[in-house]
Amino acid sequence: MIEAIFYVNEHKLPWKEGLVVQDALSMMNYSFKMLVIKLNGDLVKKDAYLTTPIPEGADLKVIHLISGG
Amino acid sequence: MIDRDRYFSLRDPSAFPVWQKATVGIAGAGGLGSNIAISLARAGIGTLVIADFDLVSLENLNRQQFNLDQVGRPKVHALATNIRAFNPLINLVLHQQKVSPANLEELFGACDLLLEAFDQAGEKEMLIETWCARYPKRHLIAASGVSGFGRGEEIKIKHFGYLHIVGDGHSELLEGISPLAPRVAVVANLQANLALELLVKNYD
Numbered sequence: 415m416i417e418a419i420f421y422v423n424e425h426k427l428p429w430k431e432g433l434v435v436q437d438a439l440s441m442m443n444y445s446f447k448m449l450v451i452k453l454n455g456d457l458v459k460k461d462a463y464l465t466t467p468i469p470e471g472a473d474l475k476v477i478h479l480i481s482g483g
Numbered sequence: 484m485i486d487r488d489r490y491f492s493l494r495d496p497s498a499f500p501v502w503q504k505a506t507v508g509i510a511g512a513g514g515l516g517s518n519i520a521i522s523l524a525r526a527g528i529g530t531l532v533i534a535d536f537d538l539v540s541l542e543n544l545n546r547q548q549f550n551l552d553q554v555g556r557p558k559v560h561a562l563a564t565n566i567r568a569f570n571p572l573i574n575l576v577l578h579q580q581k582v583s584p585a586n587l588e589e590l591f592g593a594c595d596l597l598l599e600a601f602d603q604a605g606e607k608e609m610l611i612e613t614w615c616a617r618y619p620k621r622h623l624i625a626a627s628g629v630s631g632f633g634r635g636e637e638i639k640i641k642h643f644g645y646l647h648i649v650g651d652g653h654s655e656l657l658e659g660i661s662p663l664a665p666r667v668a669v670v671a672n673l674q675a676n677l678a679l680e681l682l683v684k685n686y687d
Binding site: 447448449450452455456457459460475477478479480481482483 | 511513514515516600601602603604605607608611612615616619625626627628629630641643644646648650652653654655656662667
């Protein structure tokens with residue numbers, strides 16, 4: 415059987431039914447305070463991290479924002 | 484009056500007319516924004532919309548394109564003075580205002596493309612979230628990870644659809660230490676350079 419996966423910043427992670435965006439941050443041990451997330455190219459707003467499901471094979475991009483400019 | 488034809492001579496015949504017609508927004512007129520604005524004004528962008536609520540301070544002079552006699556002046560006006568000193572033909576729209584989700588559309592709604600040039604990560608996040616939600620098909624070029632010196636090899640340009648991030652993505656600001664002119668200017672000019680490229684691609 416082929417293992418179900420999804421991607422976070424090009425890292426391959428095991429996928430299962432019911433995963434939400436917040437789970438991906440935990441799986442990657444990301445603790446960035448300021449970030450933006452794109453799921454298959456679409457922005458996921460901060461207040462939707464706990465409610466947005468990750469589809470199988472999804473491409474999740476977590477962009478860390480750092481002060482300085 | 485300066486000779487317009489001579490001022491704008493030696494320009495790329497296909498790209499320059501596109502840049503002259505473009506309206507480009509710059510959110511923030513500090514280390515990133517002042518450098519971006521000056522480079523885009525020199526390149527020949529027709530209209531720049533610049534927003535920043537802040538005043539020039541003495542500590543800003545380590546990296547921001549202002550002069551001693553401008554300390555205390557609103558950054559947007561000081562920057563406009565400095566730009567008009569070399570390009571009196573550009574159209575500048577200045578907003579001495581803090582950018583927020585409530586006024587983003589009013590300030591930058593007319594822009595073909597926006598450059599994020601804030602200092603604080605929270606502000607960067609707010610701008611990216613608001614712009615991408617409101618204008619998902621308009622380019623936003625942001626910066627993340629500019630502080631320190633050296634490590635030029637780590638500075639990258641990453642593309643996420645219409646969102647583009649320039650910087651090393653990890654250099655945290657040390658407490659009480661401000662970014663430095665060279666690295667901030669490198670990132671700012673990579674942002675400006677990408678803006679020129681995207682404008683031309685957009686009109687293809």
